[in-house]
Amino acid sequence: MSEAFPGNRVLAHTGARYPIIQAPMTWIARSRLAAAVSAAGGLGMMETSSVDIEVTRREYQAIEATTDAPFGVNLPIMFLRQNEAMEAQILDWLLEQGVHFVTTSAGNPRRHIERLKAAGVIVYHSVPSLEGALKAQDAGVDGLIVEGAESGGIRNAEEVNTFVLLQAVRERVDLPIVAAGGIVDGRGMAAAMALGADGVAMGTRFVASTESPVHQNYKDAIVAAGVDGTIMVPRPPRAKLRALKTPASVALAAGEAASGPMGSVIDALYVGGDVDGTAGSAGQGSALIHEVKPVANIIEDTMIGFWREIDRLSALRGSETMTTNRESIHG
Numbered sequence: 001m002s003e004a005f006p007g008n009r010v011l012a013h014t015g016a017r018y019p020i021i022q023a024p025m026t027w028i029a030r031s032r033l034a035a036a037v038s039a040a041g042g043l044g045m046m047e048t049s050s051v052d053i054e055v056t057r058r059e060y061q062a063i064e065a066t067t068d069a070p071f072g073v074n075l076p077i078m079f080l081r082q083n084e085a086m087e088a089q090i091l092d093w094l095l096e097q098g099v100h101f102v103t104t105s106a107g108n109p110r111r112h113i114e115r116l117k118a119a120g121v122i123v124y125h126s127v128p129s130l131e132g133a134l135k136a137q138d139a140g141v142d143g144l145i146v147e148g149a150e151s152g153g154i155r156n157a158e159e160v161n162t163f164v165l166l167q168a169v170r171e172r173v174d175l176p177i178v179a180a181g182g183i184v185d186g187r188g189m190a191a192a193m194a195l196g197a198d199g200v201a202m203g204t205r206f207v208a209s210t211e212s213p214v215h216q217n218y219k220d221a222i223v224a225a226g227v228d229g230t231i232m233v234p235r236p237p238r239a240k241l242r243a244l245k246t247p248a249s250v251a252l253a254a255g256e257a258a259s260g261p262m263g264s265v266i267d268a269l270y271v272g273g274d275v276d277g278t279a280g281s282a283g284q285g286s287a288l289i290h291e292v293k294p295v296a297n298i299i300e301d302t303m304i305g306f307w308r309e310i311d312r313l314s315a316l317r318g319s320e321t322m323t324t325n326r327e328s329i330h331g
């Protein structure tokens with residue numbers, strides 16, 4: 001374990017050098033991005049939402065061929081259960097490979113927890129709410145990814161922002177917490193840790209990285225987005241999606257257009273670069289992303305910024321030493 005984070009449970013669970021996880025994202029979180037994140041000391045996460053054993057095998061093996069560093073796999077429950085035979089094949093194959101760290105999302109973690117725990121896998125579950133966190137804790141997960149409403153991608157219709165959600169979960173849950181939603185640098189990481197997190201996950205930041213496989217236009221649109229540069233659009237039947245504000249997403253939000261299947265965003269935006277005609281997922285943190293840069297620089301800059309913030313906060317103490325009891329507060 002890294003000397004810099006004594007007792008950090010996320011590092012103990014993941015084996016990564018830094019408590020920085022790359023969030024799973026359909027099509028994007030495959031070998032090129034995940035391997036780069038792991039090689040740079042974070043934890044790369046491979047997505048499996050295509051529910052395809054061939055893709056899973058190919059991408060997993062490509063990560064292993066690129067780096068010896070640990071990486072994890074995301075199991076999106078709702079997607080996988082649509083094809084139970086393939087779900088079983090994927091799970092069997094991953095366990096045969098000795099997968100060590102899994103996140104589950106979009107569904108009830110009970111579906112896989114027993115099997116994964118019996119195989120010695122560390123399981124974190126992604127939750128957008130306090131209720132979800134308590135349920136996941138009851139299900140026996142090892143940790144939580146707590147996703148605030150700033151996050152890009154599919155969201156619950158009723159959400160709470162990271163600032164309050166993290167504290168609310170920390171008050172009630174003793175599991176390690178990885179904070180997600182609006183974190184793009186060391187300042188956000190330090191804030192998340194102050195609110196009770198043990199590590200952070202970043203999605204949008206890694207979409208706008210050199211190794212991200214999406215079209216340059218999409219990366220540039222994230223860099224160009226301002227503080228009001230995202231919008232919530234309906235994601236039938238019940239969810240919503242935080243997307244870049246574009247003519248297409250504004251029309252979707254206004255109910256003037258219907259959302260298409262996920263595959264059309266992959267073809268039109270991720271591959272084709274049509275920003276205006278699509279609603280590409282992006283978090284509010286887009287406003288804080290000012291350049292596309294290599295994954296290694298993102299992780300290094302995040303750590304440099306993190307320690308700078310920790311030093312800045314420590315310096316607030318000045319020469320005061322006794323500030324943790326009431327007498328010293330009152331002088």
Ligand SMILES: Cc1cc2nc3c(=O)[nH]c(=O)nc-3n(C[C@H](O)[C@H](O)[C@H](O)COP(=O)(O)O)c2cc1C
Pocket residue numbers: 023024025026028047049076105106147150151152153154180181182183201202203204205207280281282283284285
């Ligand atoms: C482009 C994009 C695609 C995403 N796709 C998925 C997905 O397929 N499955 C999933 O569970 N979360 C997905 N997410 C959400 C991320 O896993 C993560 O929760 C989120 O990006 C964290 O917030 P941030 O974008 O502010 O860092 C996606 C996010 C983005 C930005």
